[in-house]
Amino acid sequence: MRIIIISGLSGSGKTIALNLFEDTAYYCVDNLPATLLPTLIDQLVHQGVGKAAVAIDSRSGDSIAALPQQPDVLRKAGHEVHFLFLDAKDETLLKRYSETRRRHPLASDSRTLVESISEERRRLARLADLGHRIDTSELAPNALREWIRQFITPNERQTLTLLFESFGFKHGVPLDAELVFDVRCLPNPHYNPALRALTGRDAPVAAFLDGEAEVRRMREDITRFITTWLPCYIRDNRNYLTVGIGCTGGRHRSVYLAEWLASHFQAQSYVQETQQVRVLVRHRELPPSPPLPPAETLALQPAKTRHA
Known part of the structure; x- marks a missing residue:
């Protein structure tokens, strides 16, 4: 099975990425706890699903600590696994949240937006080097879609x-x-x-x-x-x-x-x-x-x- 794991900072473009995978016939799951990833993949294989894209990020809470080990576990089981990490500069994330007026997943009564972004970056620091990292700070949505599309083109001979x-x-x-x-x-x-x-x-x-x-x-x-x-x-x-x-x-x-x-x-x-x-x-x-x-x-x- 071909598996794309998507992670990254909130506001960095994960929804755009997941929508692109859905448009290219991937079975897509958003906000999955990392500990449930092997179970999900087993069920999808049983159902005959050939490729899936799964978004796992800070919304998963403490279970995110299990994610760094999951790609190797899935590869040992015979799956083709790619990891995509979307990143952006703090000022870009602040601007995007200001424009959309959405609530940050880690925001609380005692934590500002700036502090929420900093805390999320700390929690996800171990994930940035698990696979391919894209800085979306200066990218328009169409450009991000094109960059991701280039990297999901199947090529079994490529290393x-x-x-x-x-x-x-x-x-x-x-x-x-x-x-x-x-x-x-x-x-x-x-x-x-x-x-x-x-x-x-x-x-x-x-x-x-x-x-x-x-x-x-x-x-x-x-x-x-x-x-x-x-x-x-x-x-x-x-x-x-x-x-x-x-x-x-x-x-x-x-x-x-x-x-x-x-x-x-x-x-x-x-x-x-x-x-x-x-x-x-x-x-x-x-x-x-x-x-x-x-x-x-x-x-x-x-x-x-x-x-x-």
Whole structure:
């Protein structure tokens, strides 16, 4: 059975995620106590259900302490299990609660909204690293749906998803990035009037940055670093590795480099042991772009890099 466990901060978008899974024919359960998860899965298997999405979060009370052990238990029983954790900055959560005027699950007469968010973050701290983490702070609902849709695409041969995410530092560093590269030191197309309204996905901006020696050195250094250490992340049993590429506004340099790196790692062929890798690219400050075509097999060689 294919099982998606969804958790995260209240107000981070779990309802949007659960609705998406429901729309894609998953059996969905919200607010399940963690201790009941194995029982639920046994019942669904008995009923012939092939895939399920279950939301488990701070509303489960003390039973949330049992959740970190559940994915491994289910995997040992033969199930395919993925864990999705949705996060957001405190100021974003405060704004969302202010706009919706909903009550926080941990709110009480003696606890303010700010204190409730802080307490929930403390309770869920152990869960953030159980699987894939998405920072929804700057995401519109449609963008969040697209990001989640990319990660639920079945691919039995895949062992790791390598994601390149561009962003603007002035909007904050994404919480879901394991690696972050700062490219604000590179020449900025924003100061060229002919390029200012374009983005790093446009050919004139790409041509401008291709012509800069510093840009070429930066992308080669990032490529070499990822190529060297990606096998170590795979040996660490990671399902996802998110690489953040940040410039000032997140529209030119970071977008160009994220696109270039994604295309490079999708196209390259290495000559050692075969490891299955899927490559994705996102641009936090831009409208969603079409996903890359299905990735080829990448045989990873930690000591050697081929440059495009």
